[in-house]
Each structure stands twice: as structure tokens, then as C-alpha cells.
Amino acid sequence: MDSGGAADDEETDFGVIVVGAGFGGLRMLYELRQRGITARVLEEASDVGGTWYWNRYPGARTDSEAWAYCFSFSEDLQNDWDWSERYSAQPEVLQYLQHVADRFDLREDIQFETRVESASFDEASNKWVVVTDRGQSLTGAFFIPATGPLSRPLSPAFEGFDSFEGEWHLTARWPDRHVDFRGKRVGVIGTGATGIQVVPVVAEDAAHVTVFQRTPNYVIPGRNRRLTDAERRDIKDRYDEIWALTQRQTGGFPIAEAELCFHEMSPEEQQQVLERAWQVGGFQFLFDTYRDLMVDEQANDAAGDFIRRQIRATVDDPTTAEMLCPKGYPFGAKRPPLGHGYYETFNRPNVTLVDLGSDPIERVTPRGVQTASSEHECDILIFATGFDGSTGALMAMEIRGRDDRSLNEKWAAGPRTYLGIAVDEFPNMFMVSGPQTPFGNIPVIIDNEVRCIGRAIEHTLSNGLDRLEPTPEVVEEWVKETARSLEATVMRLGDRANSWFLGANVEGKARAPLFYFGRANVYFELLADVADRGFEELIPGHHAMAW
């Protein structure tokens, strides 16, 4: 694909080097341009899109409502673009990001098909030296990884995997072509947000689908639908209000939040709010039911019981329904997926559920998957087995700061950041969607981070500084704050369900809070505040700027 990006030409020295051309990298590049700062973006793929470039699997769509899962920096952009559905399907999000890249001429600063292998801070020149898989050595006064929280997929690590004689696909590396399931026996391994989107779509075509489930999930109905022209007009008329709402909301979503706590309601009201949110669909169930859903265990149990009742009422076969019911961990302890006919799919005659809890996978065989009880023959295997979240993509690059300090060594027991955007001993490195930022409606979170990072870089330049990095004290305080934020919610029990919020889905990975679990709106205020106060918490370096 010729996507018209920057050629890997002779130029090797840049103001800023950004890694990744997804939502984060594109937004960062735009911000830097607005501030008159030159940048080069390095991107492994052959086009923009990030997550939405790679995750082309059938059924892939956003779990945030389309009109707020986008950029807010240009009124013209938001007024010209029309979303077709409540939750955009992957091709539409990718088209949107391609449109943004074209409209703002972003590709001219992006070098595609380039993977960053290492980045190290050179103390003599105060520059980051970035080495790519093309053998280039590029320098930048600032280094900004915008590599995304869920971009490093976990490879299928099953005994006998290489012996499989059929076709197999990893959802996060789905081929850019139609995969034909007609007449095929398909096995889907993994029932996270991805597997849950894949299964109903594949079941429509395949001869048979076998779903291999290790931990049952609490799946909320998304209730996707096409938007009407009237709705689109209304959204455009209300955009200021929508963005203002996202800035006040706990996850950066345009969703009103419940005012009452569980115990302030009668049992009838408690059920009514759950029922209403279930009918509306989407994350309203999480945010617009009762205020203490994620912090009060009794309140959380009531929501969990409600979902289990829905599963039993939806799935005809009582044994399958019971296998699908999550047990032993609270609702929300791992990221709840949105389903589009997920539970209903198990009423189809061509779909079978295998409960790996009682019948674990022993190995992949030439003909399919061998569990403890039997061999499940499959022509196609789909691995929807998740990601090395949050820190994975960062730690896959060899990043070294001052005094040759290795980021991987520094983070061996878990990430340590200041507000998720900066790290002590790593001057002039700023992360977009880094560890210990909130997880929620990502484009809105990115927008707030990028504005703060843009201001930090401008502050450095306009004050004639050559280095900016947080003090160890403020980093320690943010590490403690993320731990406190985790302890305050039921997400602290995520270990019971292998939650990637805690790194619990990756063997050998340190268990630590990988996100900030406090309110995103509080986090946005902290970012604005540190910039307003002139980055007091960051240590400036006073040497002559060299670029």
C-alpha cells in the first residue's frame, strides 16, 4: 500500500520523534504542528490507524459511542464527518483516521513500515537517539511513544500449535482480506471484548463454531443501531455539550452519571435502574445505575446477579447458561465487554461452548484442539487471546534514559510514572496513553494528555531549558495514588479473573495497577493544573538548547 507517508530520506534530526500513528500519535502530531514544533512520526504499519489498522477481525467495533470516539480539535472535522452507527465498525473508524490524516496533511510527517527498536537519551547532546528496524538512527529533542495501551498481542502459546494443519488467525493481526467461514468448523479461543465480538459474526457463516472459554465475562448488550439523520443533526448541534460532558465524566464518556447510591434506593428502584440501563445498552449500565456500583460490594453483587439472571433468561440450554455465568469475581473487575447478540448466539444449533475451567486445553493438534475430555476438530482457529496491556509495547522497545537507565529494569516490579505521561530519569520523554493513565473513552483521555504534553514541550522551549523530567518524589506519589485508586474499587479483585488492568493475564508479568482507577475528570484537572502551575513538579535542566 502506498499511503504517501514521509520517505525515509536523508533527514535524521527532528524536534520530536513520536512512535505510533493511531489516535494518540495523530493527535500528538496535530498538537505539535499547532505549536509550531516539527515532528517525525514512526509507524510500524503501512498506514495510519493503530488499533484500527490491525484489528480487522469480523465484528470489530468500538464500545464507545461513535460521536465521542473521535477528535474534538476541529469543528469543521466534526461537522463534516457522519457516523453511520451508534458504535462504529472497524472499517469506519479506520476511514475516519485516514480522512483526518489526509485532511490535515499529517502523512507528510509520518514514516510508515518502520518499527522502533530502541531509544536512548544522549546526555551530551540532550537528544533522544531512536534506532529503527530499517537501520536508521534518528535524533529528537523529545521522544513521545504513543504506542497505545492494547497494541502488543499475546501470541498463541499452546503446546502443539505448530502442528495445526488448518488456517489460523490472531484477531489483532487479522489479514486485510475476506476470510471465508462458509462450511468451515471454526474454533474461537478467548472470550474477552474481542472474542465476544467475533463469535456472533462468525457463527452466521460457519458450519460450526466452538467457543473455548476460560473465564466467563459479564457481557452488557451494546444495542447498536444505525443513526438517523435527525440524530446526526442533533449530535452536531450538541457537540459543545457532549465534549463538556466527557470532561466531567468518570471515564471520559458522554454519559450522564447516576446520582444515587445503591443503599439510598428501594429494592424496586435498584432493579428498575438496572433494567433501564440494560435496555438502553452500553456502558450506561456501569455509570448510570447507581453511583457506588464499582466500590460497594453489595451494590456490585446486585448488578452481577442481574446479569446472571439475564444470561439464564436468554440462553435456552441451562447447562450452557450456567457455564456462561461469571462467578467468583465482581462485575467490572475486568473490563466488561459490550455484546451484539453474544448470549443469543449460544441458542444457535451450530455453536458449542467449551468450559476450559473444567475441561482445559491440553494442546493444539493437527486437526484442532485437544481438551482434557476430547478433541474438537476445527478447520480454522481464531485466537482472541488478548494483549500485553499498558506497558507491553513500551517495554518491547529498548528505552534507556539518563545514566543508561533501562526502563524495563526500572519497571520490573510495575510501571512508575508521573500522571502516566512522564518518568523520572527519562528527560524529555512523554507518553501518550502510557501506564497509570485512566482507562475509558480513549480519544478523550488522549486529548487531555496531548494538550498537557504540548504545553510541557512549549514550556521547555520557551524557557530555554534543555531537559524536563519529574522528580522521583512526584513519581512515587503517583504510584501510591494509583495503588490507592485501585484499592478503592472492586477492580482490586481483578486477579481472580486474570484482568489485564493488573497485568494478571500475562504469565510472569509483575502484578501492579497498570491504570489510574480514580475518576478521569479528576485526572484531566491534574494535567491542566500541572501545566497551569508551570510544571513545578518537573525538574528543569538549564543548558543551552541544542536544536
Ligand code: NA7
Ligand atoms: P482480553 O480481554 O484479555 O481477553 C482475552 C481472552 O483470551 C480471555 O477470555 C482469556 O481468558 C483468553 N485466553 C488468553 N489466553 C488463553 C489461554 N492460554 N487459554 C484459553 N484462553 C485464553 O483481550 P481482548 O482482546 O478480548 O480485549 C482487550 C481489550 O481490547 C478490550 O477490553 C478492549 O478495550 C479492546 P481469561 O479471561 O484470561 O481466563
